[in-house]
Amino acid sequence: MNLFHRHRGLTPYLLLAPGTLFLMAFFVVPLGFLAYQSLESGNFDVGFAFTWAWGNYWTALHDYRAQFVRSLEYAGIATLLALVFSYPVAYWIAFRGGRWKNLLLLFIVAPFFVTYLIRTLAWETILADHGFVVNTLQSLHVLGSGGRLLATSTAVVAGITYNFLPFMALPLYVSLEQIDGRMIEAAEDLYASKWDAFWRVTFPLSLPGVVAGTLLTFIPAAGDFINAQLLGSTQNHMIGNVIQSKFLEQTEYPSAAAMSFILMAAILVFVFLYARLVGTEQLTGTAV
């Protein structure tokens, strides 16, 4: 009778159309262009020409291996730290927050109403050479008298951890909050210690949050360049800094495009291995 009834097969496509078109126009097409660009040779002065220049990939990997490795390393450490810091917090809010839950969540999110750049700049002040943190660490002899935090890898990792913390904490909170408290009670009734109940019931049930949180943190962190730019020194630059400078300052578009693809590939490989390790069902929560 009506249009949708007669063309039931079309409905899903129609529903998908806006999203698909959006992704086409703003993701797939630019990505295709980037791929094309990454295989060009030449320079800005004489122009670029498409020559299947696979060498761009090799050169990028060869010249910037240190930055690639550093990016994955920093992003990995920051993701782990974010997990370790936010799990107890999310756990506490979900199970002990009571009627303050929303307010407590707001506390986690509130700093993020301030722009990314300003938050990172704030860390410059927090970690300043004559600031409270450095002075305290110096008096505890954790840092030598000439020691500093700014312009070191510690500062960069700390900055990344802080900046991506809510991407970890919120998915964790959601998955912990959904856990039926009776399951934990049941575990304890069956003579599981608190410790066992946590590791055998609570933690496995929160895995979708852990997986979502680690991916949401790790992926953007690996491509970040703001933290390394503002809090790091030359020795702490990540691959994002190199890509940024290649695109904007050196106008070496092919090399920058190739590096973007290598970074994407590296992240995909990581995500794939990770998914194999914990299972994709964890991400969608269908394992429960």
Place this chain on the structure above:
Amino acid sequence: MTNQLTRRQLLERGAAGGAVLTLPGLLAACGGTSKAGAGSTTSHQLAKTLNFSNWTLYMDTNNKTHTNPSLVAFKKQTGVGVSYVEDINDNASFFGKIQGPLSRGQSIHRDIIVLTDNDRYLGLMLKKGWAEKLDKSAIPNMKNLVAVQRHPNFDPNRDYTLPWQSGMTGIAYNDTLTDPVLSLSDLLENPKLKGKITVLNSMGDAMTIVMLANGDDPAKVTDKSWNDAFNRIKKAVDNKQIRQFTGNDYAPPLAKGDLAAAMSWSGDIAQIGNKHIHWNVPKDGGALWTDNMLIPKGGNVYTASVYMNYVYDPKVQGLMEAGDPKRNITGIYYIPPVMGAKAWALKYNPSVANNPLIFPNAETLAKVHIFDNAALNNQKYLTQWQNLISG
């Protein structure tokens, strides 16, 4: 069930559709070579509006009315309103913004833009043919251009560009943390300053100063002088003497005390106004750079030229530069390229006119040098430099 898609089917079909749709887009989007620019306007009729892109804090400003007095006066005099936009933060990213339309032969809807001569982009604009020729018949005041600026190597006859303002690159230090830092060797090699100094990430600025300290001529870079200077900086990086390479973001840490000294620009230090921070041209010489006005392809040449003529009037330039405290006008406080501006500046604001950072004396100017334009475009140098500053 037969008519319904499973989630998996949906994803698969979506992905297949994506692959098909992308191909034409991909082919259409690719056009590597540049075409000729848009047509120019050569009539001798003034436009209603002059579109002017400039850097921030680079125009005289009335602090009460928040207007730019010289632009208001220009409108009164000529009837041309200036749409003045401060949208240039650094050469690289501004060039990144405008190169797309310019390479496709489209106008960027600007009549004047301002780029720095010790970065590669100014030269690139001229080389690519993306700048209009000035209408010199409309700029008789060009005779007031200071002698040292008349024949730069990127535009030997000033056919395309005119200086807006100049500035110097030297060394600033915080006297609460260090003895005066007056030479490059002190900055890069004094162990007391280890991890407490920064160097500019702008290749032209940094290399000029290091080459001068090495006794080489920064205006004629050779592979040898390049390598010597490069290795000297690299050594300071490896020794961890250099904490960071910066743009003008060295200013806050210098004021806070995270930095004892920094390679820096004169105007910034004048603006910080901190009595513990001193700026000097290094013993062996500093860098001189100039921001240049140019008319991008498609801009209104006549109107832009008439405006350039206006700012090259020493009386106008004097007020723009020095401001006027009696009328609550802040000046530009950089180095004006217009002869005779100082005489007028003295009338408006003697303290600025006598500030050696703004109106440098002949002795100071003799110590500052301009970097070789050919080296700025040397791909090997650029890559080497970029790899150094990005670790």
